[in-house]
Amino acid sequence: MLILLFVYSLMQGAQSEAGPIPASIERRDVASCDRQNPQRTLANIIWSCLSTIFLCTWVAVHPNIHFRPEKKNKHWTEKWLLCPLYEFVTYKLPLFLWALLIPEYILSWAVRQYLQAGVISKKVPGWTRTHGHFMIMGGFHLFRLPPDVSSVPLHPEYSKTSDYVIPLGRHMRLEDVPICPLEFEDIPVKILEIVAPTEAEIKDKSKSDVLTKLIVLVQTMWFVLQCIARGAQHLPLTELEVVTLAYAMLNLFIYLFWWDKPQNVECPIRLYKTVEASAETASEAAKGWEESWSTRWMEKIIWYAVGAQDNYITLRDQRSIPRFWSGRLGSLLGQAGMGPSILGAAFGAVHCIAWASQFPSGAEFVLWRLSCVSMITFPFIVTVFCTCWIMGWGMKGGSPTSMGIVLAICVVLLILSASLYTISRIATLVISFTTLRSLPPTAFMTVDWTTFIPHI
Structure with a gap:
């Protein structure tokens, strides 16, 4: 409590030193703006920000394949209403909320898949990174053939080491057992x-193309350019625009790492085995969570934060590929977490653009600054953790005692700051809308683009 009071007093002192903008200056600026450029409205600000946030949280996400077994003779209400609604509530909406509240995690997921796709593409002749992404996102699914369906080995040379087969004769695919x-x-x-599609065939499965991605990037870049122009002309940004600017910055990197990944693919490639074939897969080496619920909860916070949760997942027990599956990265895990955590800290730092803004109330002023500090601190802790992970992985015989102490401290800080980070994200989103009730007149000024164009 004493620390909070001390921080609050510092903030109040900083606010009093900055002082409010004199009313005469605001009136003069507004008058000059009225003579040169039209005013923008509150509706324009909200629409521009919400449309950009939607592009960065819903359109930009490239989900894994969410496989759903087909059913025979479905009623029209189930086919057109219940199934789409269930898909939205259980899969697409959680992804949207993750991208809205923890966009840095979506970026780290994209980086992990990018690195893993690059590793896989080098192991198969003729494969590209698109093939690697398709493999990771659940592009191949194992099915059992019905007992009465005859089959032959998919590759005669591997008939003794591989159980994959090709069905023969009349075969209803709805009877396959996923x-x-x-x-x-x-x-x-x-x-x-033999079974992998070409790169063009994989891209044909995607619900997005290069033009669609370019449109999203152009819209995002246009918003960023407007924010830069307002800063160059000393025009204030609303808190909602600052939040949107942070999303736009991360969105550029997310699109960069997912550029070769197909988007919204719904059906995987089917590979068959007979009823008698073994069901063993390479995913049997998965680790197990601790039995104690408290220890298990702490473990999940740590490993989900750094992206190592796939080490605890057995695909043989899954109906579909897990939502954030990237594969087991091994020694690449530290590298995959380093860059996104640094960009995550930059994401929080962008919110500091509104550090000295005029807030309608002192509570919003303090909460905004505390939230900014929290959003920078949590990714920074992850960065330190990943750095120690990289250094420790390359050392034989384990990491030294000092590094072990640093890792232990990082683990404790991660557990303590995880909830505070989520609360801070929600607080900045709420404050960005509540502050719209009292904006300074200069916030409605439009950018005078002629000042950026050389002319006589």
Whole structure:
């Protein structure tokens, strides 16, 4: 409590030193703006920000394949209403909320998949990073053939080491029994060379193309350019625009790492085994969570924060590929978490643009600054954790005692700051809308673009 009071007094002192903008200056600026450029309205500000946030949280996300077994003779209410609604509530809405509240995690997920796709693409002749992404996102799914369907080995040379088969004769695909998604290690390279689609065929499955991605990037870049122009002309940004600017910055990197990943693919490639074939897969080496619920809860916070949760998942037990699946990265885990955590700290730092803004109330003023500090601190802790992870991974015989102490401190700080970070994200979103009730007159000024164009 004493620390909070001390921080609050510092903030109040900073606010009093800055002082409010004199009314005469505001009136003069508004008058000059009325003569040169039209005013922008509150509706314009809200629409521009919400449309950009929507592009950065809903359109920009490239989900894994969420496989759903098909059913025979579905009623029209189930087909057109219940199933789409269930899909939205259980899969798409949680992804949207993750991108809205923890966008840095979406970026780290994209980086992990980018690195893993690059590793996989080098193991199969003729494969590209698009093939690697398709493999990671659950592009191949194991099915059982019905007992009465005859089959032959998919590759005669591997008939003794591989159980994959090709069905023969009349075969209804709705009668296939889905088993589980497949990892790269589950399928021999020779089999992948036969069954894998070409890059053009994979992109044909995508619900997005280069033009769509360029439109999203242009819209995002245009918003960023407007914010830069307002700063160059000393025009204030609203808190909602500052929040949107932070989303736009991360969105550029998310699109960069997911550029080759197909978007919104719904149906995987089917690989078959007979009823008698073994169901063993390479995912049996998954680790197990601690039995104690408190220890398990702390473990999940740590490993989900750094992106190592896939080490605890067995794909053989999954109906579909997990929502944030990237595969087991091993020594690449630290590198995959380093960059996103640094950008995550930058995401929080962008909110500091409104550090000295005029807030309608002192409570909003203090909460905004505390939230900014929290959003910078949590990714910074992850950065330190990943740095120690990288250094410790490369050392034989384990990490030294000093590094172990640093890792332990980081673990404690991660657990303590995880909830505070989420609260801070929600607080900045709420404050960005509540402050719209009392904006300074200069916030409605439009940018005078002629000042940026050389002319006589």
